[in-house]
Amino acid sequence: MxxxxxxxxxxxxxxxxxxxxxxxxxxxxxxxxxxxxxxxxxxxxxxxxxxxxxxxxxxxxxxxxxxxxxxxxxxxxxxxxxxxxxxxxxxxxxxPDGFHATYNAVGKRYRYRIHNDRCRPLFDRDTVWHVPQVLDANAMHQAAKVLIGTHDFASFQSAGSERESTVRTISCIEVRRVKGEHESLLEIDVEGNGFLYNMVRIIVGSLVEVGLGRRDEAWLAASLKACDRRQAGRTAPPQGLCLMRVDY
Structure with missing residues (x-):
């Protein structure tokens, strides 16, 4: 068939x-x-x-x-x-017969967009998370490096879709402030071999805590090691997230 x-x-x-x-x-x-x-x-x-x-x-x-x-x-x-x-x-x-969109995937790339300005967004309000307080994108980018590699990401999984294993490999995380007329926009790209339920949104929520100066890289590393959802940051809202690419 x-x-x-x-x-x-x-x-x-x-x-x-x-x-x-x-x-x-x-x-x-x-x-x-x-x-x-x-x-x-x-x-x-x-x-x-x-x-x-x-x-x-x-x-x-x-x-x-x-x-x-x-x-x-x-x-x-x-x-x-x-x-x-x-x-x-x-x-x-x-x-070819036997192709399965879920099981044959070897990698995915997501992008999360944050509107970082005191004034709320208008035309892109359904595709960004509005964070009015100033975020330190460089601090977020540096802290995110502790998540790169193969780890148990149990701290970054919401309840409701349990998996046999919570070990995943993240190959890349980039946090950048978009230059030019849209400098209020932050983009967070996360690429890996697979993701747990709400994993990217929890990573983003945790990085925002770092960007606000409330937490640091050591906290993010400790949250990862704890394998306890209560130790990581909030789950970022859904509208900022976009599935960019799937690799096979």
Whole structure:
């Protein structure tokens, strides 16, 4: 049976997350509804990441097996004609049988955006976290280095989606203040081989504590070592988070 790999972008503001839920508007539900209208098939698509309500994506990857005779190009056009305006299929690729968007992923990159200004954001209010107090981006960047590598990230996992192992590898964390006219914007990029539930948002919430001068690098290292969710910072709100890329 043909298998397709869909790369999808969406504005998560008005979606109740990725995963299909009864009587809820979800990205998975929108994709499956569009697929059924095109092929008359009821399929269950799988995604690389089950993003939460309010979380966005530029590079979500979705896998679907189908008996359709339509080409990848035909499916691409048809899906974009039927999907709502806040979701778009960037590309459709035919892939070998057995491809699984979740289990075959070897790495992901997320970006978190913070509007760091006393004045609240307007046009990008649904895609940033507003932190009015001044943040020290350099201190955040330096402190984040203790999280790079292979560690037990139990302190950075919310309850509700327990995993067999809480060990993950982070290959890169970058914290930077965007130069130019948008210097009020901070971007935090986190790349790794996989992430626990709310892991990136808890990392961001912890780094903000450092940026505000309330905590330091030693605290972040101790929080990591504790393997206790109570020792890390708050969970940053969902709207600042975006899934940028998935590697296979």
């Amino acid at each position: 043909p298998t397709f790999k869909l790369t999808i972008a969406y504005d998560g503001t008005k979606f109740s997350g990725w995963q299909a839920q009864p009587d809820r508007r979800t990205v998975q539900g929108a994709v499956q509804d569009a697929w059924q209208k095109i092929t008359s098939e009821s399929v269950q698509v799988t995604a690389s990441s089950r993003t939460d309500a309010g979380v966005h994506a530029l590079g979500q990857v979705v896998g679907v097996s189908s008996a359709t005779h339509l080409t990848a190009e035909q499916l691409h056009r048809a899906l974009n004609a039927l999907l709502p305006p806040d979701a778009v299929v960037k590309r459709v690729d035919a892939v």
